[in-house]
Amino acid sequence: MSETRSLLIGSGTAAGPIVIENHRLARIMDTNDQWIRERSGIEQRYFVPRGVGASELGIQAANAALEDAGVAPSELDYIVCATMTPDHYFPGSGTLIQEGIGSPPVPALDIRQQCAGFAYGMQMVDALIRSGVAKTVLLVGCDVHSCLMPFSDESWDVLLGDEDRKLDGEDFEWNSRFRHLLVLFGDAAGAFVFRRHDQDDGRGIIGCELYGEGANSSILHVPGMGSKSSPIISKSQLESGDWVPYMEGRQVFKLAVTRMPEVTRSLLTSCDYELDDLELLIMHQANLRICEAAQKQLALPDEKVHNNIQRYGNTTSATLPLAFHEAREQGRVDEGDLVAFTALGAGLHWGAVLLRV
Numbered sequence: 001m002s003e004t005r006s007l008l009i010g011s012g013t014a015a016g017p018i019v020i021e022n023h024r025l026a027r028i029m030d031t032n033d034q035w036i037r038e039r040s041g042i043e044q045r046y047f048v049p050r051g052v053g054a055s056e057l058g059i060q061a062a063n064a065a066l067e068d069a070g071v072a073p074s075e076l077d078y079i080v081c082a083t084m085t086p087d088h089y090f091p092g093s094g095t096l097i098q099e100g101i102g103s104p105p106v107p108a109l110d111i112r113q114q115c116a117g118f119a120y121g122m123q124m125v126d127a128l129i130r131s132g133v134a135k136t137v138l139l140v141g142c143d144v145h146s147c148l149m150p151f152s153d154e155s156w157d158v159l160l161g162d163e164d165r166k167l168d169g170e171d172f173e174w175n176s177r178f179r180h181l182l183v184l185f186g187d188a189a190g191a192f193v194f195r196r197h198d199q200d201d202g203r204g205i206i207g208c209e210l211y212g213e214g215a216n217s218s219i220l221h222v223p224g225m226g227s228k229s230s231p232i233i234s235k236s237q238l239e240s241g242d243w244v245p246y247m248e249g250r251q252v253f254k255l256a257v258t259r260m261p262e263v264t265r266s267l268l269t270s271c272d273y274e275l276d277d278l279e280l281l282i283m284h285q286a287n288l289r290i291c292e293a294a295q296k297q298l299a300l301p302d303e304k305v306h307n308n309i310q311r312y313g314n315t316t317s318a319t320l321p322l323a324f325h326e327a328r329e330q331g332r333v334d335e336g337d338l339v340a341f342t343a344l345g346a347g348l349h350w351g352a353v354l355l356r357v
């Protein structure tokens, strides 16, 4: 008897239109191209123009994925949106994407598992499809991090301007305070379309293994702008920078290089596969050094790993579909290939998903 699976039938991506090379960031904070490349592997990232919300990128990626799948918006019967930077505090961006792609009203769910959001989303989609709730599902990961960058108008002008001049004074000091974080992130979106698949060919989502651990929530979080703050944002919080993410980089790094390989191995074993069976591993793109260390631990050759953080930076919920789609476009993934995805991020949330394309 055939088993119901969730088949990936299309993928698409979008990135902000403004290229921000490392040297531009060095105009407005105490950093430099060499430090950023050596410590993170990042060479550039993309930003959206100020005022563009995550749903706009999500809609672009969704439209591209629907076109790739040959699916009309009216055929969707569920939308899942993973983002930690929704357009508004509420509602989430799921319904904005539903409207933007021209889908009739369907359930539109927002999930917020930060860097592990797309992996959690794949498990959600698989559960919806296997349980018979939905047949054709759109999963979108979209994040606009530039909205969390504490830049003044002048900082933005210098960052984006044609003139290669350096900011000075208080603004430069202020931006430099967050430099370990600000150099890492970019704005992008990725989308997958899944469809119920009843043929016994082994294709589709095979398994998911996910974890959440509040004990490590404080190492990466936004201190203000939540229900613990009343009012949600005050003048003093704006001034103290409580709305900018707080990150203990070294601690997150250590957890990522141990847990991503660990969960990838564990999932493969529980699904009766070995590392050798994998054709491709797509890891969350937070730092090229994390990906290299994890690859080493798994003893995977370069041709079985695809990284693209060099050009996009960390795009949170968009990294997995962005890297997968690029690998597909480069002909590195074929129908029938076994692909593993793994991610770790704020929450702490982490996990892995196994998919036969």
Ligand code: UT7
Pocket: 030, 031, 032, 035, 036, 039, 040, 115, 179, 180, 181, 183, 220, 247, 248, 249, 250, 252, 253, 256, 285, 286, 287, 314, 316, 344, 345, 346
């Ligand atoms: O998506 C999940 C979320 N995030 C992550 O996974 C991030 C994980 N962590 C990391 O990627 C790394 O820890 C960072 C890239 C954030 C930082 O690299 P690091 O090698 O851990 O550096 P560090 O924070 O220990 O800082 C080393 C030095 C310090 O100077 P001193 O104290 O040695 O004088 C920092 O002040 O580098 C300095 N530094 C910088 N210098 C130039 C920190 N950020 C910068 C910068 N430019 N942007």
